[in-house]
Amino acid sequence: xxxxxxxxxxxxxxxxxxxxxxxxxxxxxxxxxxxxxxxxxxxxxxxxxxxxxxxxxxxxxxxxxxxxxxxxxxxxxxxxxxxxxxxxxxxxxxxxxxxxxxxxxxxxxxxxxxxxxxxxxxxxxxxxxxxxxxxxxxxxxxxxxxxxxxxxxxxxxxxxxxxxxxxxxxxxxxxxxxxxxxxxxxxxxxxxxxxxxxxxxxxxxxxxxxxxxxxxxxxxxxxxxxxxxxxxxxxxxx
Amino acid sequence: xxxxxxxxxxxxxxxxxxxxxxxxxxxxxxxxxxxxxxxxxxxxxxxxxxxxxxxxxxxxxxxxxxxxxxxxxxxxxxxxxxxxxxxxxxxxxxxxxxxxxxxxxxxxxxxxxxxxxxxxxxxxxxxxxxxxxxxxxxxxxxxxxxxxxxxxxxxxxxxxxxxxxxxxxxxxxxxxxxxxxxxxxxxxxxxxxxxxxxxxxxxxxxxxxxxxxxxxxxxxxxxxxxxxxxxxxxxxxxxxxxxxxxxxxxxxxxxxxxxxxxxxxxxxxxxxxxxxxxxxxxxxxxxxxxx
Numbered sequence: 168x169x170x171x172x173x174x175x176x177x178x179x180x181x182x183x184x185x186x187x188x189x190x191x192x193x194x195x196x197x198x199x200x201x202x203x204x205x206x207x208x209x210x211x212x213x214x215x216x217x218x219x220x221x222x223x224x225x226x227x228x229x230x231x232x233x234x235x236x237x238x239x240x241x242x243x244x245x246x247x248x249x250x251x252x253x254x255x256x257x258x259x260x261x262x263x264x265x266x267x268x269x270x271x272x273x274x275x276x277x278x279x280x281x282x283x284x285x286x287x288x289x290x291x292x293x294x295x296x297x298x299x300x301x302x303x304x305x306x307x308x309x310x311x312x313x314x315x316x317x318x319x320x321x322x323x324x325x326x327x328x329x330x331x332x333x334x335x336x337x338x339x340x341x342x343x344x345x346x347x348x349x350x351x352x353x354x355x356x357x358x359x360x361x362x363x364x365x366x367x368x369x370x371x372x373x374x375x376x377x378x379x380x381x382x383x384x385x386x387x388x389x390x391x392x393x394x395x396x397x398x399x400x401x402x403x404x405x
Numbered sequence: 406x407x408x409x410x411x412x413x414x415x416x417x418x419x420x421x422x423x424x425x426x427x428x429x430x431x432x433x434x435x436x437x438x439x440x441x442x443x444x445x446x447x448x449x450x451x452x453x454x455x456x457x458x459x460x461x462x463x464x465x466x467x468x469x470x471x472x473x474x475x476x477x478x479x480x481x482x483x484x485x486x487x488x489x490x491x492x493x494x495x496x497x498x499x500x501x502x503x504x505x506x507x508x509x510x511x512x513x514x515x516x517x518x519x520x521x522x523x524x525x526x527x528x529x530x531x532x533x534x535x536x537x538x539x540x541x542x543x544x545x546x547x548x549x550x551x552x553x554x555x556x557x558x559x560x561x562x563x564x565x566x567x568x569x570x571x572x573x574x575x576x577x578x579x580x581x582x583x584x585x586x587x588x589x590x591x592x593x594x595x596x597x598x599x600x601x602x603x604x605x606x607x608x609x610x611x612x613x614x615x616x617x618x619x620x621x622x623x624x625x626x627x628x629x630x631x632x633x634x635x636x637x638x639x640x641x642x643x644x645x646x647x648x649x650x651x652x653x654x655x656x657x658x659x660x661x662x663x664x665x666x667x668x669x670x671x672x673x674x675x676x677x678x679x680x681x682x683x684x685x686x687x688x689x690x691x692x693x694x695x696x
């Protein structure tokens with residue numbers, strides 16, 4: 168654990184009396200892509216929401232770059248270098264593509280640097296540039312996913328949390344989204360990826376954790392999990 | 406000629422409804438609650454102007470500015486003390502609290518100013534204008550000009566500025582807005598501040614045109630403005646403007662041509678009709694289900 172970017176220590180999260188997460192612990196090393204896989208309802212989204220402060224754990228703690236962020240309100244997390252691409256994209260459908268991207272840079276001050284980041288996003292996602300003055304609600308699902316990713320990148324995060332980026336997309340778009348995630352990794356950004364498409368996720372990840380009914384059931388190198396009998400049976404359909 | 410004069414004073418009355426309706430609709434859009442104490446903030450604003458100018462002899466412009474500051478602070482305090490602790494509560498609890506705050510403000514005003522109706526003196530210093538035999542009062546001119554300026558400024562603010570865009574983001578998706586680093590509580594406070602400042606201006610203009618002031622002065626215009634907001638499509642800023650002006654014109658024309666006793670009944674009947682035909686209001690957005 169030389170260079171830990173994000174560390175989750177024994178978090179427990181409740182929805183009323185139901186315990187959604189049980190003593191979940193894992194860590195993400197700097198520069199890696201870590202995948203969190205599991206079935207529907209295993210607690211993947213809950214885990215991400217707890218990390219970015221949209222939910223508060225009943226116990227346990229979360230460290231970002233060694234700093235305890237367990238009690239930090241959600242709106243202060245992004246300026247600490249962590250961005251979150253939420254499940255279902257959640258772009259602001261009534262605002263234009265450009266305004267969505269600008270909101271991604273809400274906590275940044277330097278106008279010139281923001282303009283540079285905008286150009287970088289447009290280089291990675293040329294389609295967004297074409298549609299910059301359209302309202303986000305008029306984009307296709309794949310384009311909205313690109314916008315949600317671009318919007319998160321506008322905060323210049325050192326770690327990016329992505330929740331089901333391939334959900335509901337055509338196979339062509341899925342491939343494109345995953346090649347962009349690899350590009351993001353190459354640029355030095357750490358990625359925590361939640362995916363139901365375990366095959367795809369494990370093939371680009373360095374490490375992976377398997378979440379089952381609210382607790383970590385397995386962990387290891389992504390390449391090893393990809394060949395693990397249990398994982399193959401339960402999540403890869405082979 | 407009678408029609409034209411009825412129409413102009415209807416637009417003026419409607420502009421006041423629109424200013425109040427903006428407060429209702431913005432708070433609904435951002436905090437998803439109906440702030441039924443909003444009408445009483447108008448009354449508070451009018452009483453501040455009354456105390457400062459009529460009693461204290463202050464310059465009317467300064468008096469109105471004082472009322473704006475007072476109501477802005479009041480609006481933010483109401484939100485912080487009464488509504489913020491209920492952020493996670495059922496919407497019915499928030500609604501009942503809002504009605505409670507409304508009674509609280511009315512009764513505080515009763516305690517301080519007593520129940521008798523006060524004679525308000527106009528804060529407008531514009532002389533009446535006569536064009537082709539039609540005389541328009543200074544109050545009507547001032548109301549229409551001030552309202553147009555405010556509506557243009559507010560539209561620019563919401564569409565062009567960073568806090569304005571943040572407001573629209575919060576209105577659409579609070580969770581995603583937080584992920585952008587937007588302080589949702591701060592935006593809600595800002596919304597209450599703007600709405601209450603507009604209510605203070607509406608109070609001063611309304612009592613200048615209809616110079617009677619009592620602790621219940623805000624109740625009826627508050628309800629009418631709420632109707633205007635629903636009429637235009639609650640949550641929509643242009644909707645509140647259009648709804649407010651239309652409501653004022655319909656009310657005044659019914660008073661002039663049908664019956665002044667039935668005018669309120671006609672106004673509410675039109676609301677029911679509009680909602681039957683278009684349940685989201687004139688400019689209301691159709692809510693699309695998210696997948």
